Amino acid sequence: MKVVEEQRIRVMEGSWSPVSVIREIVESGVQEDPFYVMDLGEVVARYQQWKELLPRVEPFYAVKCNDDKLLLTTLAALGTGFDCASKAEIELVTSLGVPPERIIFANPAKMASHIRYASAVGVDVMTFDSEIELMKIKQYMPHAQLLIRIRCDAASAQCPLGIKFGCDPVTEAPRLLKLASVLGLDVAGVSFHVGSGAAEAAVFGRGVQLARSLFSAARDLGLRPRLLDLGGGYPGIAAQHHFMLEIAEVVNAALESHFPERSVRVVAEPGRYFAAAAYTLAAMVHSKREIPAKEGEDADTHTMYFINDGVYGSFNCVLYDHQIVSAEPLHDRADSVLPCSVWGPSCDALDCVMESALLPPLDAGDWLVFRDMGAYTIPIASPFNGFPVPRVRAVVDAGLWTGGLREAWPPLDEECRAAPDLTPDLTSDLTPTHRAVFVECALK
Ligand code: PLP
Known part of the structure; x- marks a missing residue:
């Protein structure tokens, strides 16, 4: 029963906001535990904004940021790809019906069993930044499409990642590319992550430029780089909208100048941007x-x-x-x-x-x-x-839901009934200010 309740979406009519929904639940007087109100519409709006701002860049949502199935299913319905860091994340995303081509295994230090699993389910694209990773991949998945993860740090970031991942693009990357070529591995491209919650836009320009020179170095070695992965680091809140505009401007200009050829596919791994x-x-x-x-x-x-x-x-x-x-x-x-x-x-x-x-x-x-x-x-x-x-209570605007999102979702067991059951764990007799129906989602 609990599982079904957690997967319930409340379809909202009239004027509402997440805070008005919270108020309504709280005013029932019996709610004691903390809870989230999750607005599917916000995810859709962010996806549309991404498409407008970064038309050349395909988003692969970083599952680690928030693996709530409601969010993953919404993104899957919108058509994003996914960045997974482990076997369990790949299992989760594929269990929602996402095909393996829409997944990047973006952990540069992977366990052998996770590589074997990726190979078995057809998740071919993965990152590396060390010799031992190349050796493991050669042994367990020689057909993998590899992205060399280079270090390119923002001047400051909430969570710098370069201290853990990313080989030096000048001193280490050329040697690793050579080794990959000697091993007969397929280096499909370059990836970087500027740091999560990055506070600098220009770093994306530096990353794209470094990637360009490594594309050339890889081609000189007879490799076939064709995929550029701009990682994560994009802001997730409305107050940082201007910063997102600045990043988009830098990225678009850098792509135009260093990767004018449309044969290079460009992806990114935004996490907090969507969540x-x-x-x-x-x-x-x-x-x-x-x-x-x-x-x-x-x-x-x-x-x-x-x-x-x-x-x-x-x-x-x-x-x-x-x-x-x-x-x-x-x-x-x-x-x-x-x-x-x-x-x-x-x-x-x-x-x-x-x-x-x-x-x-x-x-x-x-x-x-x-x-x-x-x-x-x-x-x-x-x-x-x-x-x-805290439990997540999902809401979606009726116009958005019936205007296309519902069809994009997996098949649903729909059980539409009028409120007052605002808080499914309660049996109170509420008179809601919003008319709402609930939809039971067929997410397993
Ligand atoms: N990609 C990788 C490999 C990460 O490690 C992370 C976060 O740690 C992300 C993407 C998402 O980053 P963000 O939430 O800053 O967009």
């Missing part, structure tokens, strides 16, 4: 402590708020992804804001969501909304200390 903004998290304040200002100190009382999701749950992104989250009260408050901190529910002092925030006075039972929470949150969250990982 971040589609997920809005709602978490409830369940306790608080007032810390009085110390005598003689010119400071206000500080309030510590305890909420039902923390760094062992969704807010792992504060620790691992170096995100700075911001909270807004679900219900508008006329009160002025006061200094406070926000803590997770576990009995661990590390479990601090926001060390220093400004919020209006809140009480136990008040809810906070955290926007842009879809990237590097859900797949890493754990139920540590007995606090459940």
